[in-house]
Amino acid sequence: MTTQAQAVVPTDAARRARGWLTWENARRNPRILIGGGLVLFLVAVAIFAPLLAPYDPIAVNGAVSLEPPSGSHPFGTDDVGRDVLSRVIFGSRVSLSVGLIAVGIGAVIGISLGMAAGYVGGVFDLVSMRLIDALLAFPALLLAIAITAALGPDLRNAMIAIGIVAIPGFTRLSRGQVLATRNREYIEAARTIGCSDVRIVARHIFPNITNPLIVQATLAIAGAMLAEAALSFLGLGAQPPTPTWGADVYYSQRYLSNLKWWMSIGPGIGIFLAVFSFNFFGDALRDALDPRLRRSR
Amino acid sequence: MTQYVLRRLVFMIPVVILVTVIVFTLLHLTPGDPVRIIAGEEPDPAAMDAVRHELGLDQPLPIQYVAWMSRAVTGDFGRSIRTHQPVLEAIGERVPATLELGLTAIALSIVVALVVGTLSAVRHNSPLDLIATGITLAGVSLPNFFLGLVLILVFGLVFRIAHPGGYVPFGEDPLDNLGRLVLPAITLATASIAANMRQIRSSLLDVFGQDYMRTARAKGLSETRVIVRHALKNGLIPAVTIIGLQVGAVIEGAFITETVFLWPGVGKLAIDSINGRDYPVVQAIVLFSALSFMASTLLVDLLYAWLDPRISYRTAA
Numbered sequence: 025m026t027t028q029a030q031a032v033v034p035t036d037a038a039r040r041a042r043g044w045l046t047w048e049n050a051r052r053n054p055r056i057l058i059g060g061g062l063v064l065f066l067v068a069v070a071i072f073a074p075l076l077a078p079y080d081p082i083a084v085n086g087a088v089s090l091e092p093p094s095g096s097h098p099f100g101t102d103d104v105g106r107d108v109l110s111r112v113i114f115g116s117r118v119s120l121s122v123g124l125i126a127v128g129i130g131a132v133i134g135i136s137l138g139m140a141a142g143y144v145g146g147v148f149d150l151v152s153m154r155l156i157d158a159l160l161a162f163p164a165l166l167l168a169i170a171i172t173a174a175l176g177p178d179l180r181n182a183m184i185a186i187g188i189v190a191i192p193g194f195t196r197l198s199r200g201q202v203l204a205t206r207n208r209e210y211i212e213a214a215r216t217i218g219c220s221d222v223r224i225v226a227r228h229i230f231p232n233i234t235n236p237l238i239v240q241a242t243l244a245i246a247g248a249m250l251a252e253a254a255l256s257f258l259g260l261g262a263q264p265p266t267p268t269w270g271a272d273v274y275y276s277q278r279y280l281s282n283l284k285w286w287m288s289i290g291p292g293i294g295i296f297l298a299v300f301s302f303n304f305f306g307d308a309l310r311d312a313l314d315p316r317l318r319r320s321r
Numbered sequence: 322m323t324q325y326v327l328r329r330l331v332f333m334i335p336v337v338i339l340v341t342v343i344v345f346t347l348l349h350l351t352p353g354d355p356v357r358i359i360a361g362e363e364p365d366p367a368a369m370d371a372v373r374h375e376l377g378l379d380q381p382l383p384i385q386y387v388a389w390m391s392r393a394v395t396g397d398f399g400r401s402i403r404t405h406q407p408v409l410e411a412i413g414e415r416v417p418a419t420l421e422l423g424l425t426a427i428a429l430s431i432v433v434a435l436v437v438g439t440l441s442a443v444r445h446n447s448p449l450d451l452i453a454t455g456i457t458l459a460g461v462s463l464p465n466f467f468l469g470l471v472l473i474l475v476f477g478l479v480f481r482i483a484h485p486g487g488y489v490p491f492g493e494d495p496l497d498n499l500g501r502l503v504l505p506a507i508t509l510a511t512a513s514i515a516a517n518m519r520q521i522r523s524s525l526l527d528v529f530g531q532d533y534m535r536t537a538r539a540k541g542l543s544e545t546r547v548i549v550r551h552a553l554k555n556g557l558i559p560a561v562t563i564i565g566l567q568v569g570a571v572i573e574g575a576f577i578t579e580t581v582f583l584w585p586g587v588g589k590l591a592i593d594s595i596n597g598r599d600y601p602v603v604q605a606i607v608l609f610s611a612l613s614f615m616a617s618t619l620l621v622d623l624l625y626a627w628l629d630p631r632i633s634y635r636t637a638a
Binding site (some may be wrong): 155162164174254257270281283285299 | 580
């Protein structure tokens, strides 16, 4: 029986491969290459931050405080002489890890809930969707602010908060996809040959809905990084002296009226480039993988 | 239609209750002890217990929730821990500033998005379209606090042609008030402009491919008339939804924008209250924000159903 069930899988996999990121697809679509390149660059900067950063991001050096951009400090230095470029490079670590972990939390909970609700239906579906409606009733960032404020301001809680905010998007998407898929013939076939519900959902439905979920995840990472920056800006993210873009922009405000602009511009550009990369990549993926979704945003 | 409205309202009831539960629970997870703040630097345990009892904080959570709700429906959200002002009054004082900023931003966002989005769709793939689409992607990727800061830096401090921040009530000095409104309104509107423009552009492009557009052109109507009367009228229906969603974006954006520009609205009050552990105020603001967002979403859905006769709300009910 199991061998027969597995015989169905290659068809699904083949179907998936056709829509998915093959070299052939990517070559025909330069936006995917550019977007993917930007994202890879960002990941590389985060991983190799200690090698790339010219200075220690938290080392105080009073001799060079508030220096404008120069050859030795391309992005200038802050009020206690820390190198802004090094802080921007290290800031990518916080931003990216919050983006990935928060979206990971949101995706795992959201997709499981959405697929279960779509597949089981009935009262379970009704109750879980009202819960999702309640989460959606809050403007997203406001909910993240409220949760972080409630749990206490630190990096871990910011990740949890942003993760919770990311749940509804995944739930709604996967539920909708399950509803659209679950009455297809191949699902019926799988059921006829005696596949368990769990197996049907995991092996037959899930592989067919991964494309829109990948798009959703990529765009959600951009949103999560933006939310992390906002939380840090409000003092609700990683605490000093950890270099984070949002907190560094906040901190730079006090020197703005003295026109020490470089303290703000570096971290601000960091946020912008990171979020832009994921948005750009997500957009390109959406257009390539799922033409039906093209107009939904 | 009446039936559809009623059905939507009934469906909202459990969601509203869940929202109040979430708001209540959240603020009670908080690690800091509000009693300690009220009791001051040198807390006397007996005095702290008295305060705790007075605030009902020694009761089980479900009982506290019911007590909180039954007071809340009468408009009693308690008093601010920091200023001892009734919460509703404290928020009420800040509402006009937030409304002024928020409505300006929404109006600005709709006007700019409508004009540029339409031009961009009409001149599809022209340089203007490419620039507009590029700016759109940039706009949704730009954190509003950074945008605000750059605007303050460039227009407020370097060129000194706009106020870098602060607020003067309209009644006191209308010109000064509007002058200070410019930068925060642009900041708050930018993300919404980007989202609205994207939606307007793509739904118009959708409409341009329809048969009735060809018919209208074939009848010999002028291009302006074709676009305004035929394309915009149909293309803007789906745009209503996304514009409605921007109300949420403006609410959450106001928290940050008001903080950056020292604009004394509800958002700044919320952030100050979070930093001051002023729970009753935070709780009420989060609740009101969610309720107004829900109300606007409902309004948009109803408007959508009313605008688009193809939606069969009758059979659905």
